[in-house]
Structure formats: C-alpha cells, structure tokens
Amino acid sequence: MSLFDRIWRGYGRFLYGCGLVAGYTTFAMMMLVIANAVSRFLFNSPVSGAFEITETMLTVLVFLSLALTQYEGGHIRVVLLTQRLPGGLQKIARLAALALGAAFFAWCAYAAWGYTLASYVIGEQQWGAVRYPLYPVKFMVFFGLTLLAVQYVLGLVREATGTEQAEELASK
Secondary structure (H helix, E strand, O other), X not given: OOHHHHHHHHHHHHHHHHXXXXXXXXXXXXXXXXXXXXXXXXXXXXXXXXXXXXXXXXXXXXXXXXXXXXXXXXXXXXXXXXXXXXXXXHHHHHHHHHHHHHHHHHHHHHHHHHHHHHHHHHOXXXXXXXXXXXXXXXXXXXXXXXXXXXXXXXXXXXXXXXXXXXXXXXXX
C-alpha cells in the first residue's frame, strides 16, 4: 500500500470519527427536543435554553459531516454535460471541479477562522434563555470547512494519480 493510500484511509477513519460525533450529536439533539416537548406538556415548563442548545448542536452536526460526505462521494453531482465528454475531458473536468472546491472551501475556512478569532476577542455570546460564548461554535464551522478543503485536496491528488481507478479495479 502506498503512502498516499495510507494517508487517504487514515484521513477517512478520522472523518468517520467525526461522523460518529455528528451522529451522537443528532441523537442528543433528538433527546433534547423530546425532553423539551414532554416537559412543556407535563409541567408547562420547557427546558431552559433548548432552542439555543439545539442551534449549536445543529452547527456541529452539519459541519462535522461535510467532509465525510465528500469522502464517501455522497454530495450531489450534476453530470448532464460531463457524461457526454470524452474520457480525457471528463478527467480534466473532475480535476478542475476538485481544484475549485479545494480553493473555495479553503477560502471559506480562512474567512471562518477570522470570524472565530474576532468572536473570541470580543467575547461574543449567544443571548437567550442561556448565555454561552459563540467562538466554540464558530470554531466548529472553521474546523468543518478545513476538513472539507483537505478532503478536496486529497480527492484532487487521488484523481490526478489515478489511485481511485486502480482501487476500483482491484476490488472487482
């Protein structure tokens, strides 16, 4: 197994760990919503801060699972035009899409890092039934976008070297 294959698989395992955290977050969010509904129905008193906590959990859920979805090839692909191109042009189109995706999400991560630092410096807080600092939530956005940018870079290398096709042929 090549060094790149070990990096690809290791990064995939890390992303599956992030996916596991996202899954547990979904479960916890579901339990919080149920507890809030039951508490409101039985005691006429909702769980304090349930809305704010659910917002935060949703951010963790979404941004921790983006890179895993890309790793598994689960994002929507529109191939109406590219499927009609010759094989060489299809590969160039895939490489261009991966390079643009890497550049775009790296830029998004860079911007999110700036917002995270600014939030930390000013002590930005979520206001509502409960107050808590917002920079950890913004850090999760930065972290998830960084993971996605790295996944695009690895996908670009994998596509450029033909590792993906070799792996598919070996599995058949």
